[in-house]
Amino acid sequence: MYGAIIGGALSIAGGIFGASAAKKRARKAANERRRLANKLENLENNRQEIINPYEGVTDLSSMVSNPFANLSVATGAAEMRIEEADISLANTLDTIRQTGGGAGGATALAQAALQSKKGVAASIEAQEKTNEDKRAAGEANLQQQKMAEAQRLQQADVAGEQFMFSTREGREVTELDRTAALLGQAKQTEAQANKDQASAVGDMFGSLGSIAATPGLFK
Amino acid sequence: MENNNILQNLFLKQFNESNAIAYNKAFVAGDSDYNFQLLDNAYRLAGKYYAKLKIAIESNKCESEHCALELQQLKQLEEAPQASLGFLESVISELSVTEESSFDPNNDYRYAAANSVMTGKPGFSKTDGYQVYLDLLQNGSQQIVFMGPAFQPPLVINSSSLSALLDSDTSLVVSTPNIGNDMLRLLPETGLFMQEMINENKELKATAKISEEFVMKNTDGSFDYEIIDLGGGKGRNVLKFDMDKIEKKVTPFINAEVAGLMSSEQDVVAAWNVYISKDTSVMEDDQMVQNANAAGSSWLYEIDLPLSQDKKDLFSIKYRTYFMNNYLNEFTKNQIPTVKEDAAVFDLAEAKKAKAQKFLADNNLN
Numbered sequence: 001m002y003g004a005i006i007g008g009a010l011s012i013a014g015g016i017f018g019a020s021a022a023k024k025r026a027r028k029a030a031n032e033r034r035r036l037a038n039k040l041e042n043l044e045n046n047r048q049e050i051i052n053p054y055e056g057v058t059d060l061s062s063m064v065s066n067p068f069a070n071l072s073v074a075t076g077a078a079e080m081r082i083e084e085a086d087i088s089l090a091n092t093l094d095t096i097r098q099t100g101g102g103a104g105g106a107t108a109l110a111q112a113a114l115q116s117k118k119g120v121a122a123s124i125e126a127q128e129k130t131n132e133d134k135r136a137a138g139e140a141n142l143q144q145q146k147m148a149e150a151q152r153l154q155q156a157d158v159a160g161e162q163f164m165f166s167t168r169e170g171r172e173v174t175e176l177d178r179t180a181a182l183l184g185q186a187k188q189t190e191a192q193a194n195k196d197q198a199s200a201v202g203d204m205f206g207s208l209g210s211i212a213a214t215p216g217l218f219k
Numbered sequence: 220m221e222n223n224n225i226l227q228n229l230f231l232k233q234f235n236e237s238n239a240i241a242y243n244k245a246f247v248a249g250d251s252d253y254n255f256q257l258l259d260n261a262y263r264l265a266g267k268y269y270a271k272l273k274i275a276i277e278s279n280k281c282e283s284e285h286c287a288l289e290l291q292q293l294k295q296l297e298e299a300p301q302a303s304l305g306f307l308e309s310v311i312s313e314l315s316v317t318e319e320s321s322f323d324p325n326n327d328y329r330y331a332a333a334n335s336v337m338t339g340k341p342g343f344s345k346t347d348g349y350q351v352y353l354d355l356l357q358n359g360s361q362q363i364v365f366m367g368p369a370f371q372p373p374l375v376i377n378s379s380s381l382s383a384l385l386d387s388d389t390s391l392v393v394s395t396p397n398i399g400n401d402m403l404r405l406l407p408e409t410g411l412f413m414q415e416m417i418n419e420n421k422e423l424k425a426t427a428k429i430s431e432e433f434v435m436k437n438t439d440g441s442f443d444y445e446i447i448d449l450g451g452g453k454g455r456n457v458l459k460f461d462m463d464k465i466e467k468k469v470t471p472f473i474n475a476e477v478a479g480l481m482s483s484e485q486d487v488v489a490a491w492n493v494y495i496s497k498d499t500s501v502m503e504d505d506q507m508v509q510n511a512n513a514a515g516s517s518w519l520y521e522i523d524l525p526l527s528q529d530k531k532d533l534f535s536i537k538y539r540t541y542f543m544n545n546y547l548n549e550f551t552k553n554q555i556p557t558v559k560e561d562a563a564v565f566d567l568a569e570a571k572k573a574k575a576q577k578f579l580a581d582n583n584l585n
Contacts, residue, residue, distance in 0.1 A: 016304055016307050020308040021315070024315060027385070027390070030388070031483060031486070034483070035483070046474065
């Protein structure tokens with residue numbers, strides 16, 4: 001029947017039908033390959049973003065400060081003590097004058113005043129020393145806390161990177177496996193169909209001689 | 220016009236499948252001549268023409284300067300037989316799509332008729348008024364012309380046009396994608412099923428069930444059942460599924476499937492016309508009853524391609540609905556509890572009473 005429709009040798013007609021079936025299979029396989037490639041591209045483009053659970057970890061070191069950095073020396077009390085001593089000495093001096101006291105008393109008073117002021121100076125010095133110690137201790141503590149915070153941030157970064165890497169790797173490997181399998185299958189089908197087509201065409205060309213030999217053709 | 224095309228296609232399909240011609244006494248008694256002799260006719264004068272060209276070139280009696288035209292025509296003629304075979308292969312390959320069970324009747328019905336002629340179907344012989352010609356054209360291309368009662372106007376296919384179409388991954392006759400297979404393959408990919416529910420061929424096992432994480436539960440961790448009426452005063456529990464969660468889970472996979480289909484928009488139109496456009500069931504699709512899936516809401520290849528964004532979006536929505544209604548439904552409807560004691564059939568009235576009592580107790584209303 002095919003021979004009558006197509007004309008020429010019967011094997012040519014059979015070959016044409018065989019090759020056309022293979023061609024159809026090849027086209028279907030090519031379509032499938034294209035469809036799968038598009039599908040996978042869409043899956044890859046639209047997959048959920050991998051979230052770094054540690055991304056929100058922020059540097060809190062700016063919130064840490066040295067509470068002893070700006071300690072001031074309480075000079076007010078010292079000044080008051082000096083003033084009190086001065087007033088007390090002035091009163092004593094008045095009393096000595098009224099009672100006819102001599103210069104020796106005044107000298108003693110001047111020494112007492114000096115002693116009192118020395119005491120005040122010593123107290124301020126002690127306070128300043130204590131403050132300096134506290135400031136140094138506070139600074140050491142601050143550095144320690146900043147270092148701890150920096151370490152925490154570093155650890156969070158590393159943990160986040162590790163999480164994202166392992167998640168992404170796991171997912172991509174699965175997807176790649178699937179892609180390779182499906183696309184490989186489609187390519188194989190396509191290649192086989194092309195091979196079938198070539199073989200059918202090969203058979204056909206064996207019969208082409210009969211076309212050439214038909215009356216009126218190529219002679 | 221479009222409806223007429225569908226009717227013609229469906230008529231041809233029915234005619235070829237019905238075997239009715241075997242009971243037509245006039246046909247059985249008469250002679251059928253299928254001797255179209257496509258190649259013989261096409262090359263009948265080619266030999267003489269070839270000789271004429273050859274002599275003109277060899278004796279330097281060409282009409283064109285340096286025999287350029289003659290040499291070109293000679294080359295065309297030498298290549299013509301191979302081109303004819305390739306062309307016929309492509310034509311037959313394309314026309315054979317009309318025999319597929321899911322063939323979209325919105326394709327030009329003349330392709331179905333042409334296939335009947337090329338495959339020598341009863342009723343499409345020379346005796347029945349049909350004729351096919353293969354013409355070798357001056358420009359080196361070839362054309363096949365189908366004539367006869369079913370070809371009004373005649374169907375003409377040019378080899379270079381067909382070749383250009385096929386090279387650009389476009390079909391002359393669209394083969395409808397196998398949506399059923401695609402959706403069955405999609406099911407295990409959605410992540411709704413545990414790995415142990417999928418066999419080595421990446422298909423769902425017969426016993427496959429949707430993972431428990433998509434089943435509705437009460438705050439105490441027990442299953443939240445729906446009670447269905449079995450009739451006769453009896454009822455039973457069935458699982459309730461978190462459809463929002465399921466839809467969220469499957470949507471990216473459905474979108475990817477649709478994106479895959481969109482690599483060929485004519486495939487999308489065919490899938491729309493045959494399966495997706497109406498909210499039909501798989502069974503209805505299988506029957507392909509007359510124009511149940513094709514007429515009113517069908518898209519026309521000549522008019523609707525390229526697809527507008529609206530149509531692409533609509534296809535995507537309907538595709539999801541089709542998947543949910545026809546393929547996922549069997550895993551979410553009437554699923555018997557996995558807890559043995561909850562799976563038993565019970566008295567409906569008592570169950571309702573117990574449920575009411577529990578509600579009262581839970582809310583301190585007693």
